[in-house]
Amino acid sequence: MxxxxxxxxxxxxGHKDIMEETIEALHSSNLFHLENYNEDGSGLKLGxxxxxxxxxxxxLIQLRSISSFLGVKKSDAPKQKVNTVLNDLESKxxxxxxxxxxKTEQRSxxxxxxxxxxxxxxxxxxxxxxxxxxxxxxxxxxxxxxAGTVKENVGPAISKVxxxxxxxYDQNTGTVALFVKKEDEATVSEILSNFxxxxxxxxxxSGIPQTLLAGIEKEEADILKQIESLETDISxxxxxxxxxxxxxxxxxxxxxxxxxxxxxxxxxxxTFMIDGWVPEDGVAGLESxxxxxxxxxxxxxxxxxTKQDTDIIPIEYDNPKVARPFQEIMNLYARPKYNEIDPTTxxxxxxxxxxxxxxxxxxxxxxxxxxxxxIKKMVKSDAVKPLMNVLIYCQVSTLIFGIxxxxxxxxxxxxxxxxxxxxPGLIAGFETITLFASPIAGEVITYPIHRTxxxxxxxxxxxxxxxxxxxxxxxxxxxNEKRNHGFAAAMFEKGSWLVVELGIILAVLGYTGTAxxxxxxxxxxxxxxxxxxxxxxxxxxxxxxALLSNALSYTRLIAVGLSSIYIASTVNxxxxxxxxxxxxxxxxxxxxxxxxxxxxxxxxxxxxAPGLHALRLQYVEFFGKFYEGGGRKYNPxxxxxxxxEE
Amino acid sequence: MxxxxxxxxxxxxxxxxxxxxxxxxxxxxxxxxxxxKDIGAAAVGAMAENESLFGKGLILTVIPETIVIFGLxxxxxxx
Numbered sequence: 001m002x003x004x005x006x007x008x009x010x011x012x013x014g015h016k017d018i019m020e021e022t023i024e025a026l027h028s029s030n031l032f033h034l035e036n037y038n039e040d041g042s043g044l045k046l047g048x049x050x051x052x053x054x055x056x057x058x059x060l061i062q063l064r065s066i067s068s069f070l071g072v073k074k075s076d077a078p079k080q081k082v083n084t085v086l087n088d089l090e091s092k093x094x095x096x097x098x099x100x101x102x103k104t105e106q107r108s109x110x111x112x113x114x115x116x117x118x119x120x121x122x123x124x125x126x127x128x129x130x131x132x133x134x135x136x137x138x139x140x141x142x143x144x145x146x147a148g149t150v151k152e153n154v155g156p157a158i159s160k161v162x163x164x165x166x167x168x169y170d171q172n173t174g175t176v177a178l179f180v181k182k183e184d185e186a187t188v189s190e191i192l193s194n195f196x197x198x199x200x201x202x203x204x205x206s207g208i209p210q211t212l213l214a215g216i217e218k219e220e221a222d223i224l225k226q227i228e229s230l231e232t233d234i235s236x237x238x239x240x241x242x243x244x245x246x247x248x249x250x251x252x253x254x255x256x257x258x259x260x261x262x263x264x265x266x267x268x269x270x271t272f273m274i275d276g277w278v279p280e281d282g283v284a285g286l287e288s289x290x291x292x293x294x295x296x297x298x299x300x301x302x303x304x305x306t307k308q309d310t311d312i313i314p315i316e317y318d319n320p321k322v323a324r325p326f327q328e329i330m331n332l333y334a335r336p337k338y339n340e341i342d343p344t345t346x347x348x349x350x351x352x353x354x355x356x357x358x359x360x361x362x363x364x365x366x367x368x369x370x371x372x373x374x375i376k377k378m379v380k381s382d383a384v385k386p387l388m389n390v391l392i393y394c395q396v397s398t399l400i401f402g403i404x405x406x407x408x409x410x411x412x413x414x415x416x417x418x419x420x421x422x423x424p425g426l427i428a429g430f431e432t433i434t435l436f437a438s439p440i441a442g443e444v445i446t447y448p449i450h451r452t453x454x455x456x457x458x459x460x461x462x463x464x465x466x467x468x469x470x471x472x473x474x475x476x477x478x479x480n481e482k483r484n485h486g487f488a489a490a491m492f493e494k495g496s497w498l499v500v501e502l503g504i505i506l507a508v509l510g511y512t513g514t515a516x517x518x519x520x521x522x523x524x525x526x527x528x529x530x531x532x533x534x535x536x537x538x539x540x541x542x543x544x545x546a547l548l549s550n551a552l553s554y555t556r557l558i559a560v561g562l563s564s565i566y567i568a569s570t571v572n573x574x575x576x577x578x579x580x581x582x583x584x585x586x587x588x589x590x591x592x593x594x595x596x597x598x599x600x601x602x603x604x605x606x607x608x609a610p611g612l613h614a615l616r617l618q619y620v621e622f623f624g625k626f627y628e629g630g631g632r633k634y635n636p637x638x639x640x641x642x643x644x645e646e
Numbered sequence: 647m648x649x650x651x652x653x654x655x656x657x658x659x660x661x662x663x664x665x666x667x668x669x670x671x672x673x674x675x676x677x678x679x680x681x682x683k684d685i686g687a688a689a690v691g692a693m694a695e696n697e698s699l700f701g702k703g704l705i706l707t708v709i710p711e712t713i714v715i716f717g718l719x720x721x722x723x724x725x
Contacts, residue, residue, distance in 0.1 A: 333701035455722045549712065552719070559718040612708065619705045 002341050004631065005318040006280040007033075009305055011273060012290060014298035019272045020050065023261045025293035026274070027254070030638025031286050033277040033314045037266040047262030047272060056259055059093060060252040066100050067245050070238040076380070079645045080247045089248050096241050103237070107230050114223050121216045123201055127209040129170040130177050135206035137177070144185040146178040147202055150195040154178070157191050175200070247643040254639045261637070277314050277634070313338040315631035323348035325389035333619055334629025340480045343627060347618050350469065351390070354617055356397030357462075358561045358610035360451070361568070363409035365398035367603055391607070394614075406432075406448025409599060410568025414448050423450075451558065452565060458558040466554025466621070467501075470547075473625030474498055480626055492535030494626070499528030501547065550621045556613050564606060571598030667721035674717025681710035 010032070014022055026032045039046060126149065127134070137145050153169055154176055165188075166179040176197075180188050189197075205212060266273045278286050287300045305313065315335045317327045319342070326348045336342040359365070372395060376388040406413040408426055415425035416432045425432075432446045441456035451458055474497050481490035503525025510518025532540035571594065579591040623629075689703030 331701075332704075334698075459719060459722070553712050553715065555719045556712075556715045559715050559722065562722065563718065612704075616705065616708045616711070619701065620709060 001319060001323075001345050002343075003318060004336055004338055004342050005316040005634070007277045007305075007313050007316070007338070007634075008280050008283050009276075009303040009309065010278045010283065010286065010300055011275050011303055012298055012300050013271060013273050014294060016267065016270055016272055018294045018297050019047070019262065019265075019267075021293045022272075022274070022290060022298050023258055025289050026286075027258050027261070027638050029286060029289045030636050030640070031278055031282045031289075032274075032637050033634050034261070034264055034637040035275045035277065035312075036264045037273075037275060044266040044268055044273065047265045047267040049262055050259040053256065053259035056252055056255045059089075060249070060256050062097060063093060063245060063249050063252060066096060067249060069100065069104070070234065070242070070245070072238060072242045072245050074642075075242070075246070077243045077246050077643055079641070079643060080243070082251060082644050082646055085244070085247045085251055085644060089251070092241075092244055093248065096237070096244075099237055100234070103230055103234050107227060107234075110223050110227050110230070114220060114227075117216050117220050117223075120203055120205065121213060121220075123203040124205075124209050124213055124216070126170075126173050126175040126200055127177070128213055129172065129210075130168045130175060131208060131210070132168060132177055133206060133208055134203060134212070137202045140179075142182050143179050144182050144188070146176065146180070146188065146192060146197070146199070148176060148192075148197050148199040149174045150176050150192065150197050152195065154192060154195045154197075157195070158188060161187050161191065243643075250639075250641060250643045254641075257637075257639065276637070279316060279634075310338050312632060314634035316634035317342065317344060319344045319348075325386035325393070326351065328386040329390065329615070329618075333623065333627075335631040335633060337628055337631045339483055340628055341476050341626070343476070343623070346476075347622075348393075350622070351614050351618055352393045352397035354557060354614035355394040355610045356399075356401040357557045358613060359394075359398045359564060359606055360401035360405040360561060361407045361409065361564070361606075362399060362402035362413075363407075363599075364603055364606045365395045365402050368606065369395040369399070394611070404447075404449055405451055406430075407451075407565065410565055410572050410602075412448070412450060416446070416450055416453070418453065451561060455558070455562070459555050462554045462557040463551050465557065466551040469554065469617070469622055470550055470625060471498065471501070473622045477626030480628075489535070492531050494535075496528050496531035496535050496540070497547070499531060500525055500544070501528075503528050550624075553621055554617065556617070560609050560613050564602065564609065567602050567605065568599065571595060571602065574598070663724050667724045670717045670721040670724065671714070672717075674714045674720075677717075678710050678714040681713065682707055685710070 012022060012026075026034075037044070037046060124134075127147075137147055151174060153171075155167055155169060158165055158167065158178065158180075162180060162184045164181055165184070168177045169175070178188065178192075262272075266275070283300075283302055290298050290300050315338060317324070317330075319327065323345045326344050329347060329351065330336070330342075330344050369392060372388045372391040376385060376392070379385075379388075402408070406425075411426045412423060413426050414430040414432045416423040432448065432450065435445045435447055437443075438445050438454060438457040440460050443454040443457045445454065445457070474494050478490045478494040478498075481493050503521050503523070505521070506515075506517040506524055507521030509515045510521050529541070529544075532544070536543070575591040575595040575598070578587050578594065686707045689699070689707050692699045693703050
């Protein structure tokens, strides 16, 4: 909690004879974060992959291409025994490849034939109404053939220049087939050009166009049917082999990882040296695993972590289980560094708190809670689950604030009596209880808290929350800084902000006459200012106004919430205005539609707006005060099996 | 001549307040939008290159949003 998992640097050394066993053991333990070795001229060289590497990766590529061709999806297939999969991997893979290749070849042949037919049909289409066989358009010695389209009947114009011609003209498509004597070719061509003649390609085929077209259509339908039956064949192959594909792909991926591992390892002529990281509580386990696998011939030594190493230590979160979903939110920003505070547990509290403060409505909380639970149950994806958990935490907080605010889908639950009249509540007889007067703007704090009636107080209160949250950030920043660069640096960089704030508070108290501290306040402020300049340089004074804007930024806790209430109550108002004066079925249906759609829209907004705003308060205002981030992910050498088991 | 009665009716203080509140939200909304559009485009571009920049992109994109929140707060103070 509040700290990434403690890591140890471990180096494993041994004779090359036992390299394979060692790698095998490390991979199965799934504990060791392997550090890639870079050749640095020290005489050690990168290792060579194991002999089976080429074969394994070849098979893996073959399998993956088949898998992607078939579109095999991840599923909940039952786990299979490694030995059974390994035994028939070779034969099954070859058979599968053969089947799939045959089907794909057939399919691509059919598809290319289909394309051919389509082009042919397109070329033939203009000739369809002309009953001349296609072979008659070609191979004349003394006759010139014009086949093309014209804008209107060219017959009369042609008959003016020559009487010996044959012509077919199709009124609808404007296609003309004109046969003239060779010597008339030039004159006719000129006439045709006046009619916007455009030559058509004559397909290399024989027969009457119309019958040809009918034949093509039939063949196309036939091919489509064949392709369809191929598709069903392919999907039945997929069905039959998908478990095998998933299991063997996993197996081969594991084998390939192991086989390629030596290229990350430093080796000499006879020895190997594996460098990497282990969680501190896993060192003993790692030692015993390696010792058993190699009969104690490989030597595991834990190294001291030097100062310059801290930047490359891989980071594994170490949070209580409830706070773990928020690691996703941390990852979205950046993983913490090894020697800084991991704020996951802090945002586990503050993120839902802010979200609930913004939304604070029992109705929306219940709707979204049901939604999140439903999605969590239905979608099995590992990426969605933590987000749904975050949403559930937020809704619990929203529910609590909803009870505090007494709001249900924008309706107030309790009735409220003000100077301007009575606002009726949803629950009859539930009266608002007056608690005490707010020091601001003469507003009155009540239970339930009617946010819309005490805006000024809420703005002040949220800004105050902001000040507290920001200062909490500075304190954490102070701790981080002290840990890394000592007390003095921490005091100048982060402590100075606190001093400046103290100065401002004292000066303001003095100015308003509450306490005689005006001068002291100004002096404290100046001291803080000098410390700030020393700690942060020019950047410090420039960022000074951010104190105010950051604190005011927290007023979004009330502002965004009010906008959500107003949308909800507007929807309610419209719905009730439709139904109240005269009633009637149509009005009632319309009102219900408006009510449902309006609140559906506001429900969606209720995830986005409070979520983004609460997130932003963490990321910008809070993290900005202390968080660096940028740690490397702890990625142990190993594999989490899903489809196979030993 | 402008009729003074009509003028007072037109210059209803409550109405002017409402206009002021509307202007506060509307103009700051536009301002946020203008400021965010370039950042958002750049952030999406950066994310296309490297997806892990989502968090930073989101933060940079929502920074100008404070403007409209201030507008909203001012509108609440006016009304």
